[in-house]
Amino acid sequence: MTTEPAGFVPIPSESVAFLGTRPIPAKPYYDPAWFELEREAVFRRSWLQIGHVCELPDVGSFVRRELEVLGASLLVVRGKDGTLRAFHNVCTHRGTQLVEEVQGKRATFSCPYHMWTFGGDGALLSAPDFDSFGLDKRDCALKQVALDVCAGMIFVNFAAQPQDLREWLGELADQMETLPVARATTFSEYSYDIAANWKLTYDNFQENYHLRFIHPRSGQSAFSAENPFGYPKEYAFHDPHRTQTIWTNPDPRPAPMLADAFARLVPRAMEQGLLTTPHHRTYFALFPSFFMLGTPLQNFVHVVYPVTATQSRGVIRLYWVGDDANASERFGREAIMGTARDVHCEDVAVIEAGQRGLSSGALEHIHFQTQEALCRHLFNMVEAAVVAYQAEQIA
Structure with missing residues (x-):
């Protein structure tokens, strides 16, 4: 029996008992048929986070985003009226994709195949020999996808x-x-491909149960005498989303380089008013596959995008308020991003090992305990969405 240090109060199992204690079926973590159900029931019906307004500062700014799970290529554009809109990156003539660049700035978008040309609002502006089609240009606008913004x-x-x-x-x-991400003007980004199901990948970042085993060195700043395993302080559930309050070590003692990096960023953060509020360490997990850790200096955002039942793509960003003011600040930001990559690299191999084990079919079930309550909640929400979708199809 483990004896916890005085002052540490672990999250009681009773507080998450409503989530259930059943073993979780393993098949949804590798089965292609279940993945197809998730594609329609979850990803085609949920709000998916794909970027930030700071990427589209001017009229005509655009970014292209690939969402493999839906077979979609999106073109996000800031129109002449300043409004952000999302369109399928698909010419309405014969389906040719309009844009290959990841981002840029244009007044119009022309199909390379037959030169149908569209405006930033998606309207068809011109097309060679259009009269011979017997169509109305208003019926040939780019196909739009719902877009909205929260916290930038x-x-x-x-x-x-x-x-x-x-x-x-x-x-x-x-x-x-209220977080810095709402004011962000730039970001650092790291993307990765992983041979693992999106839920298995995402779950790794929802629990601290593994910290002392996988991150004994890099996770030192999360450990303390009061909380030797770096467990969270509390959970909250906002179906289908969830949050947790991350333990704030009163004496973190980070590695020298990381301590130096933070020291270089603090002065301007104070000038910007980012350190006048209490030290936020809230973890936001938005359904289905977005999470964010908000802190006064920057925001850590991680989105896991499904590709296949056993392949995923992750995008990690650190958002900043203001461009690098000087070389010292540039060093601080790069050092923090480098540290985030180092910690993440420690996770990849063990996640992929878990996927190989599950894909073998050796297990019928997996198991979650209190420290994995957020993982259980995610599965419950996914399963509920799939069951509701199946009922609709039958009806």
Whole structure:
């Protein structure tokens, strides 16, 4: 029996008992048929986070985003009226993709195949010999996808009649608006491909149960005499989303380089008013596969995008307020991003090992305990969405 140090109060199992204690079926973590159900029941009906307004500062700014799980290529554009819109990156003539660049700035978008040309609002402006089609240009506009913004972050939804984004986020919307990400003007980014199911990948970042085993060195700043395993302080559930309050070590003692990096960033953060509020360490987990750790200096955002039942793509960003003011600040930001990559690299191999084990079919079930309550909640929400979708199809 483990004896906890005085002052440490672990989250009681009773507080998450409503989630259930059943073993979780293993098949949804590798089965292609279940993945197809998730594609329609979860990802085609949920708000998906794909970027930030700071990427589209001017009229004509655009970014291209690939969402493999839906077979979609999106073109996000800031129109002449300043409005952000998302379109399928698909010419309405014969389906040719309009844009190959990841980002840029254009007044119009022309199909390379037959030169149908569209404006930033998606309207068809011109097409060679258009009269011979017997069509109305108004019926040939680019196909639009619902887009909305919260805390500076861009979300899209492929549903025919999606729920309002702020309604979907509930009280979390106002909480996120108070974080630096809402004021961000730039970011550092790291993307990766992983041979693992999206839920298995995402679950790794929802629990601290593994910290002392996988991150004994890099996770030292999360450990303390009061909380030797770096467990969270509390959970909260906002179906289908969830949050947790991350333990704030009163004496973190980070590695010298990381301590130096933070020291270089603090002066301007104080000038910007980012350190006048209490030290936030709230972890926001938005359904289905977004999470964010808000802190006064920057925001850590991680989105896991499904590709296949056993392949995923992750995008990690650190958002900053203001460009690098000098070389010292540049060093601080790069050092923090480098540290985040180092910690993440320690996770990849063990996640992929878990996928190989599950894909072998050796297990019928997996198991979650109190420290994995957020993992159980995610599975419950996914399963509920799939069951509801199946019922609709039968009806």
